[in-house]
Amino acid sequence: MTDDRDPPEIPLEPFPVYRQESPFPPLDDGLTAGPGDPWSDRNQNVDAHDLPTRENRLLALGRFAFPPDPPLDDEGLAARDRRWAGRTILVSAAFLLVFNAVSPLNWSRQQAPSWLQGTIQQISGVWVGQLAVFGVDMPRQGVREAWMAAREMRFAGQEPAPPAP
């Protein structure tokens, strides 16, 4: 389907009422077209879509039992986008809570000692330890080791990096 308009010479009816030139060459055995219906038999007011069709009963029952929601208005669309954004942020946060679990532990170690700092350090310490059993800290660790190796690299003939304090 394209958005192009129909050429003006084609009538708007669903079925063309004139015979178009066939793009194919005529058949060799010389089939002859029988006499078509007389023009007077054609009814311009009839549409094939008007023919009665039987609906699937199961679908009809489903539509009765669970009627579809009305289309969303602007407010509904906005709420849907907000929910989508909220879910995206929550999924990211959950992902980081698992794969970057060491971050709260590192943060708590940098804070001045307090009840809150101690609590966060203990909880995050347990969390990191439990997750390490499943190896979820390995991706972060692997990337970090590769980065540290890249930091240590030197040009040919250059002195190696001094040892970290």
Next chain:
Amino acid sequence: MLFPTLVFGVFFLFVYFTAWSLDRENGRRKLFLLLASWFFYAQWDWRFVALLIASAVLNWGVGALIARQPGAKKAWLVGLGVAANLLILGFFKYYGFFIEQAGDLLMRFGWERDLPLLQIVLPVGISFFTFQGISYVVDVHRGKTPPAKNLLDVMLLMSFFPHLVAGPIVRASDLLPQFDRAPRLTREMATYGLLLIVWGLFKKTVIASELSVSLVDPVFFDPSAYSGFDIAAATYGYAVQIYCDFSAYSDMAIGLAALLGYSFPRNFDQPYRASSLQSFWRRWHISLSSWLRDYLYVPLGGGRKGLASSCVNVFITMLLGGLWHGAAWTFLAWGALHGGVQVIERLGRAAFGDRKVVPTVIGVLVTFHVVCLGWILFRAENFDLAMAMLQGLGRVGPVTALTPLLLTLIVGGLAMHWLPPRAIEGVAERLKAAPSVTLGLLIGAAILLVEAVRPEGVAPFIYFQF
């Protein structure tokens, strides 16, 4: 509370979900965002929240008076409003500098005096929120924006935490109309905002931090200990560092605001692609350069009175732009360099017209190196260190500071200027159709990569000091 920290992440999650739970009550939502912004600012120094409130009340009052007064009194009021804002800025930012200079001057003439030196703490972001206050008062006077409907709007305009401490300078005409209606969050805005935040995190915590710690800081601290090659690398490194640092803050600010439903103007547009200094200032810190143009260069007369006047005005504007960055002679020299080169460019255009005299590649290279020369003045603590850097450029010796990783970061930081323009928007456009779980995992994985390579802790953004 810096953007790329865990504490800010928790703070923003709370603000995000609470703000959107109040989306049917725009007034309460704005009040909540204002309180959250004050809490954010109080993490530096809670006493300066009072300064922020006083500044907002002052500008709101002057704006309201301007709207009610007839013609002649308006000019007085706008002058009063601008003077009051400059007084606040001048006291906190320039008092010590000018008193020190006055003392030196008096001593030189033999009139030594004990001048009242004060240890004044510079409130974070004061240059940004006072400039916003000035633009509000002047725009109301010029009729570019109607006065805010209430004090809450002006307070939130000046205190909104994404732009509060290091810009971009969002004008009243941009933000006040957005405060009038309940904001909407579309998939485009959310995806764009999230991508900008991740991109900003990468630029700040990986590129800028690594270059700063391993190359720029040591070389600028003691240039005499390094070879010319290291000094040149540190200069290019600083050009990349300051771009990645400041544009990262702007990106994250724009992204955070987008997630809360507000749109901020773009602040950077691949500045090192510029083939002239005029073009550079159309791409670097756009909100400041357009502010200087509208509220300083144009009132001075702009280019209306001929070439000579336009050259003088652009030089004064850049000089004051330099002073805006800090109370030091090195910043003035930086402003003078940018102003002087722009004057030369104008004279060149007057002589040769719009004919392309220099090929674009040469223009880009020359402009970049003029900018780098300016960055030496900008970064050096004083003129002696700046001169030591320049003299050291010719020193032959082994390369000790530059490593393959740092070279990659410098080249990568420059190469990102040749990405397709609006690349982030393009990626966001493609990703917005993704399911939330897919995008969430992608964003999480990107942040994990950044977290894995970033150094422990994070240095404050360079522009916080301004």
